[in-house]
Amino acid sequence: MNINISVFLFVIFLGRIQAHGEKRILLNDPDLIHSQIQALESKYQDILTKYADLSTKYTDVSTKYADLSMKYTDVSTKNTALATKCADLSAHNADLAVKYHHLSETSNAGGVFIRWGRKECPSNQTELVYSGFAGGSWYNDEGGAAEYVCLPRDPNLATKFSGNHAKMYGSEYNSLGAPFGLHDGDDVPCAVCRSSRETSVLMIPGKNSCYTGWAMQYHGYLVAGYYAYKGAGQYICLDEHPETLTAGGHNEDGKLIYPVQAVCGSLPCPPYENGKYLTCAVCAK
Template identity: 55%
Template sequence: MKFPYTIDLRPYTKISTLEKQNYGEGDGRMWIQELKIGQKEIKSLLVEVFLELNHTDRTVTESVMPLVTTNPRSNDLDLIRSQLEGLERKLKDMETRNADMTAKYNTLLLSNNNVLSTAGGTFVRWGRNECPGNDTELVYSGFAGGSRWEHTGAAAEFVCLPPDPDLNTKYTSSIAFMYGAEYNSNDFVPRAKNGDDLPCSVCRSTVSSSVLMIPGKSSCYDGWTLQYHGDLVAGDHAHKAATQYICLDEHSETLRAGYRNDNGKLFHPVKAVCGALACPPYQDNRYLTCVVCTK
């Protein structure tokens, strides 16, 4: 009796180098799924082989028991047993491969989660009350502020003040102060007039951990994502208070947080001065752009 089944294990036990390249580490789930499907089909074949083996045993026992050692059917039984043992070995091998691929996939998944958990770089968008939308979320929008322009020794940086402050009255000194930030030049017309107040928004990237403000550029370098670009601004060089450079959005807006032109924290467009500054590439008396990028 010939065994009626032709068993081809290649689709279940061998994945070509090309297929592995096509899958890649990132598609480990697809590879694991195909291994599992292969296992199920091999188990089904094992059941069929087992049933055929039992049927053949009964046939031999009932009809040709005296000739079992010499009948050619005994060779069929040996072949079936050999194939069954081979299937069992292949199944164990596939289970081992499945376990290995599952472990690799879990390692890659954990690594990917660790990378994603490092995202969350924050930046201030000066002049706007919303975030750019390039995989960012708004933390809060508020009012730009800082020290008064004529106070010697005052804090240098601009700050983005929230609209819902938590204040207290437990101190009595009057040494450090916070003022609103104002456009202090008609160069910003028509976006804003001299004395208009400056809005701001604090934004968080949901995919990037690094934030970079590049003065003198309006586009990001390769590999970085543009969040917004605009004009480089800072305080008046003749004022007593120190200041810092910030990137004012190209499409900045105004916010009437105060009721008059108070000349608090002031800013102006920044232009290049040749000498110690290399010219070219910079040009004397040309205003500088800026860009905020994430990665």
């Protein structure tokens, strides 16, 4: 069946409907088609308007997104720079903490000892407080002080006293045979030293080394006054390489220094040996 016959039959069908008094709308009614086209055009324009509005809003959102993205990138860059600065600051603080700890240890340290027989301190992180002259009481004075002292080179003296008094003499190496490699009567120097690390200082008689955990300051020979003299004596540690004071070679006595010899009996032998001389070590921790 071709199209023309179909259209013809449809028109006859519509005619019959009209003939029966029923109101029908013809598909080819120009007014109906025109009104529908206008409605479609109106909706189309409305869609275009909404599309344009949405497009504007989308453009605005895109602009805001791009702006936010730039701000985020800027913030991220600043955060990265800040993180780098924080890392640098942290490293700097760590370095300052190490330096502060070192300075704190240095300032809190300060074990002081006297190096007998030398003018300078040992080169093991110690500082020289002052260099001076070893001295003490006359070797044969019954009322003399026992200890040796390290007298400074720049004394402040007074004259206001009178009457009875104690006396201060210089100290000499005074032994036949010059056991320290020096001449009899040579004067004894000394140095007051301060450790820049350790706070405790110990003189160990009979040892030329330090025990575990202790740092060596210097070592040498144990010395004291001669046992037969009336003046009291004191044990001190003389450096193993003793020096002398300039122009101090005259034998004028004073506070004398002799090497110390072990005597068996109440002193256990072994480990000590009768007649052997004692060493010593000054150690710090």
